Amino acid sequence: MSSRATKFIFVTGGVVSSIGKGLSCACIGALLEARGLKVTALKLDPYINVDPGTMSPFQHGEVFVTDDGAETDLDLGHYERFIETRMGKLNNFTSGKVYESVIQSERRGDYLGGTVQVIPHITDEIKRRIHKAAEGFDICLVEVGGTVGDIESLPFLEAVRQMRAEVGAENVLYIHVTLVPYIKAANEFKTKPTQHSVKELTGYGINPGIIICRSEEAIDQKLKSKISLFCNVDENCVINAFDVGTIYELPIVLHEQGLDQRIVERLNIWTGAPNLKAWDKILEVVRHPKNGVVRVAMIGKYVELTESYKSLSEALKHGALANDSKVQVLYVDSEEIEKDGAETVIQRASEGGSIDGILIPGGFGIRGSEGKIAAIQYAREHKVPFFGICLGLQMAVIEFARHMAGLPEATSAEFKADACDKVIDMMESQRNVSQKGGSMRLGAYPCKLVKGTLARKAYGTEQISERHRHRFEVNNAYRAPIEKAGMTFSGLSPDEHLVEIIELKDHPWFLGVQFHPEFKSTPRNPHPLFKDFIAAALALRDRKLATQEGEKSSEVTISKKSAAGKADGPSQLEMI
Ligand code: GLN
Numbered sequence: 001m002s003s004r005a006t007k008f009i010f011v012t013g014g015v016v017s018s019i020g021k022g023l024s025c026a027c028i029g030a031l032l033e034a035r036g037l038k039v040t041a042l043k044l045d046p047y048i049n050v051d052p053g054t055m056s057p058f059q060h061g062e063v064f065v066t067d068d069g070a071e072t073d074l075d076l077g078h079y080e081r082f083i084e085t086r087m088g089k090l091n092n093f094t095s096g097k098v099y100e101s102v103i104q105s106e107r108r109g110d111y112l113g114g115t116v117q118v119i120p121h122i123t124d125e126i127k128r129r130i131h132k133a134a135e136g137f138d139i140c141l142v143e144v145g146g147t148v149g150d151i152e153s154l155p156f157l158e159a160v161r162q163m164r165a166e167v168g169a170e171n172v173l174y175i176h177v178t179l180v181p182y183i184k185a186a187n188e189f190k191t192k193p194t195q196h197s198v199k200e201l202t203g204y205g206i207n208p209g210i211i212i213c214r215s216e217e218a219i220d221q222k223l224k225s226k227i228s229l230f231c232n233v234d235e236n237c238v239i240n241a242f243d244v245g246t247i248y249e250l251p252i253v254l255h256e257q258g259l260d261q262r263i264v265e266r267l268n269i270w271t272g273a274p275n276l277k278a279w280d281k282i283l284e285v286v287r288h289p290k291n292g293v294v295r296v297a298m299i300g301k302y303v304e305l306t307e308s309y310k311s312l313s314e315a316l317k318h319g320a321l322a323n324d325s326k327v328q329v330l331y332v333d334s335e336e337i338e339k340d341g342a343e344t345v346i347q348r349a350s351e352g353g354s355i356d357g358i359l360i361p362g363g364f365g366i367r368g369s370e371g372k373i374a375a376i377q378y379a380r381e382h383k384v385p386f387f388g389i390c391l392g393l394q395m396a397v398i399e400f401a402r403h404m405a406g407l408p409e410a411t412s413a414e415f416k417a418d419a420c421d422k423v424i425d426m427m428e429s430q431r432n433v434s435q436k437g438g439s440m441r442l443g444a445y446p447c448k449l450v451k452g453t454l455a456r457k458a459y460g461t462e463q464i465s466e467r468h469r470h471r472f473e474v475n476n477a478y479r480a481p482i483e484k485a486g487m488t489f490s491g492l493s494p495d496e497h498l499v500e501i502i503e504l505k506d507h508p509w510f511l512g513v514q515f516h517p518e519f520k521s522t523p524r525n526p527h528p529l530f531k532d533f534i535a536a537a538l539a540l541r542d543r544k545l546a547t548q549e550g551e552k553s554s555e556v557t558i559s560k561k562s563a564a565g566k567a568d569g570p571s572q573l574e575m576i
Contacts, residue, residue, distance in 0.1 A: 069443025
């Protein structure tokens with residue numbers, strides 16, 4: 001149906017933020033794609049920053065990077081993990097970006113003589129951007145950031161309201177995602193917040209055709225009927241997104257309640273039943289992993305806010321899925337390691353269990369860096385599988401230079417610009433950069449892999465393309481001594497100027513990458529490096545289990561023999 005008009009699904013949120021609007025969009029996208037439709041998704045963010053690239057992960061969570069080098073909202077990560085269409089610069093824009101273009105036009109004189117106003121100039125710019133992103137797709141999902149009632153998102157709501165009249169009612173569907181809280185004292189779910197937020201939305205001229213209710217537990221039909229009655233939505237269009245074990249169960253949960261069927265009916269699209277085989281398969285592994293649980297310690301700075309590492313923790317899950325297992329991620333604060341030492345903190349974090357792998361994610365700044373270096377030394381010396389991402393690679397190079405290549409002062413120019421042994425230095429192209437926003441080395445770049453390495457084995461190909469977000473790199477002046485001390489540079493830029501992957505030979509699995517593989521991992525297509533990292537962690541877990549078993553059985557032998565010894569005279573213990 002590509003020659004036909006694009007159908008638009010606008011998704012708004014009510015009651016509170018963080019109720020999973022992005023995830024709902026992603027699942028709708030997955031279900032419609034499974035029906036053979038060509039789907040794209042778009043996130044509108046109401047804040048004034050031109051993009052989230054300059055915001056701290058504490059403020060905004062992860063910054064998701066696309067192939068074309070856009071620094072975007074983490075919801076785009078959800079979209080890419082659930083739908084096949086790859087996201088790009090057009091798929092996310094903020095109020096700041098909209099105002100920036102309108103103000104630039106005003107300065108150029110495009111509106112000469114006119115007063116520039118929110119309506120029509122800002123709303124027109126919003127609609128122009130939505131249409132541009134929707135070109136060539138059957139379905140364009142548009143997620144309006146923020147919560148209905150916020151002052152900030154009003155121009156977005158007004159723009160999407162206007163679109164119904166402009167593209168035709170049959171081409172537009174509004175879906176409202178709300179919260180149905182459970183009040184413990186009353187032992188009841190409450191629909192009033194949903195009623196209020198729908199009332200507020202209709203006050204802006206938007207009537208939702210479908211309501212997705214988030215709740216901790218499944219709500220019953222009576223409650224759905226009540227919401228339907230008070231919110232003016234058909235009863236079968238009240239869909240319940242109750243909390244599930246993992247987000248990858250959600251497409252099936254929503255499909256079972258008829259969400260995709262209602263959508264195609266309302267938009268007057270004919271399609272066959274969706275092909276959900278891939279999601280069913282994922283669900284099977286998620287629910288019954290044959291290889292049990294593997295435990296990975298993620299050592300970083302933003303551990304209190306795990307949203308900062310969203311794509312990473314998802315990619316670890318995908319790696320586990322590919323190994324028919326489940327991963328448990330233990331978040332460890334690198335500053336704690338600085339205080340108490342790697343061994344103590346890692347053992348404490350393991351809560352008596354085992355740590356089967358150590359991962360150092362990307363990051364910025366000196367804070368906590370010595371803790372990361374200590375953790376890497378621990379992983380290298382104790383042969384624990386290690387995966388370093390971006391800053392993680394840089395820290396691994398510093399650790400190796402200090403302890404193995406005779407460069408005890410080795411550090412990064414990011415931490416000390418005038419240091420003597422800057423084994424990590426600022427990239428040439430970054431030296432004259434004065435503007436902070438959007439100026440890192442961003443997006444997809446090719447990398448070639450060296451034969452006979454872990455990286456080459458994982459990817460099974462010679463050339464790859466991965467997404468980047470950094471200003472610093474391995475200093476080429478130190479490549480020779482570091483290589484001589486035993487580190488392999490297994491991935492290089494095609495001109496061989498830039499180190500993209502490092503690894504160690506005399507270690508079960510020790511690998512660092514200058515790029516962010518987590519951005520390209522999906523549950524249906526787990527990233528090969530995460531797959532192999534988890535496989536190595538599982539192997540360590542099994543080795544440890546086998547040793548424990550061995551110890552137990554030799555204890556049994558010992559006690560049997562000593563018991564025998566007692567009966568037979570002198571203790572046999574010393575003889576074993
Ligand atoms: N701060 C480092 C750099 O800019 C690493 C960045 C990252 O981990 N994304 O090179």
